[in-house]
Amino acid sequence: MNKKLSAVIACYKDEQAIPIMYERLKKTFEKIGTDYEIIFVNDGSPDKTEQILENLVKKDKHVIAINHSRNFSSQMAFTSGMEIANSDAVVLLDGDLQDPPELIEKLYEKWIQGYDVVYGIRTKREAPLYMAIAYKLFYRIFHKLSYIKMPLDAGDFSLIDNKVVQILKTFPERDRFLRGLRAWVGFRQTGIPYTRPERMFGRSTNSLLKNINWATKGILSFSYVPLQIMTMLSFIVFFIALVAIVVQIILRLVLPNTPQGTTTVLIAVLFIGAIQLLGISVLGEYIGKIFEEVKQRPKFIVKSIFKNKD
Numbered sequence: 001m002n003k004k005l006s007a008v009i010a011c012y013k014d015e016q017a018i019p020i021m022y023e024r025l026k027k028t029f030e031k032i033g034t035d036y037e038i039i040f041v042n043d044g045s046p047d048k049t050e051q052i053l054e055n056l057v058k059k060d061k062h063v064i065a066i067n068h069s070r071n072f073s074s075q076m077a078f079t080s081g082m083e084i085a086n087s088d089a090v091v092l093l094d095g096d097l098q099d100p101p102e103l104i105e106k107l108y109e110k111w112i113q114g115y116d117v118v119y120g121i122r123t124k125r126e127a128p129l130y131m132a133i134a135y136k137l138f139y140r141i142f143h144k145l146s147y148i149k150m151p152l153d154a155g156d157f158s159l160i161d162n163k164v165v166q167i168l169k170t171f172p173e174r175d176r177f178l179r180g181l182r183a184w185v186g187f188r189q190t191g192i193p194y195t196r197p198e199r200m201f202g203r204s205t206n207s208l209l210k211n212i213n214w215a216t217k218g219i220l221s222f223s224y225v226p227l228q229i230m231t232m233l234s235f236i237v238f239f240i241a242l243v244a245i246v247v248q249i250i251l252r253l254v255l256p257n258t259p260q261g262t263t264t265v266l267i268a269v270l271f272i273g274a275i276q277l278l279g280i281s282v283l284g285e286y287i288g289k290i291f292e293e294v295k296q297r298p299k300f301i302v303k304s305i306f307k308n309k310d
Contacts, residue, residue, distance in 0.1 A: 004035040008081030010074040011095035024101040044071035057306040065306040075176040076300040099157040107159035116187035119158035123193040145223040150183040
């Protein structure tokens with residue numbers, strides 16, 4: 001039985017990379033010998049991405065293009081593509097060619113062997129040292145804090161069986177962390193190691209600050225440890241305060257002339273105040289996520305869809 005694959009590519013400022021991505025995907029699918037469709041999701045790119053995709057759709061009936069009304073994030077772009085994918089499995093890729101299309105052949109082989117999710121493991125990353133360290137650190141922190149076991153160094157690049165895709169489509173979350181949801185659903189999963197190259201064209205839209213926000217989203221979506229840490233800190237501060245009261249009483253009884261100063265009081269007030277502010281900020285992050293979910297706004301807005309009707 002011939003299998004069909006859907007490649008879903010999240011595009012933002014990738015006008016130069018898109019034609020190369022198309023050619024490499026086409027060659028890869030032809031080499032595998034499977035039926036396929038290529039779904040480009042233009043996530044509000046300010047460049048000529050929409051025009052380039054329209055020309056590709058006219059050229060090849062295997063290509064579909066979705067245009068969002070603005071930038072909704074790569075997670076929403078992947079979700080948008082999965083919504084219309086019509087195949088036995090979906091492959092998620094970034095549009096900047098950092099996810100090598102040729103690796104799909106190995107993902108496909110593992111899928112044929114019976115795995116429901118096959119993800120790419122970034123064993124090496126061609127990036128500035130501080131960014132590479134930051135990524136490594138995030139995955140290990142997330143692995144320790146999360147109540148799910150997400151594989152280390154595994155990004156969105158993956159092949160996902162249709163039955164898993166159908167389950168992911170039912171999830172109501174608007175603030176999505178797809179690689180976490182992918183791990184959460186379970187099923188048979190495995191990884192393929194690869195070296196992730198640097199962006200081929202232009203400058204990366206990521207920054208250290210954006211990646212910190214991204215890491216915060218992932219941890220808050222799949223961990224209650226920050227709240228548990230605040231609970232532990234409150235008990236520690238309470239215990240310290242209790243000990244300090246006992247020591248103060250003993251000193252007053254034994255050494256009535258013990259000098260009194262404002263430094264200790266000031267330090268104690270600042271310490272307790274810092275703990276309180278930290279606790280409020282952690283609570284605020286969780287409340288912000290709740291607020292975003294209860295508004296029930298659409299996950300994304302599709303401006304147009306280009307399909308070849310021939």
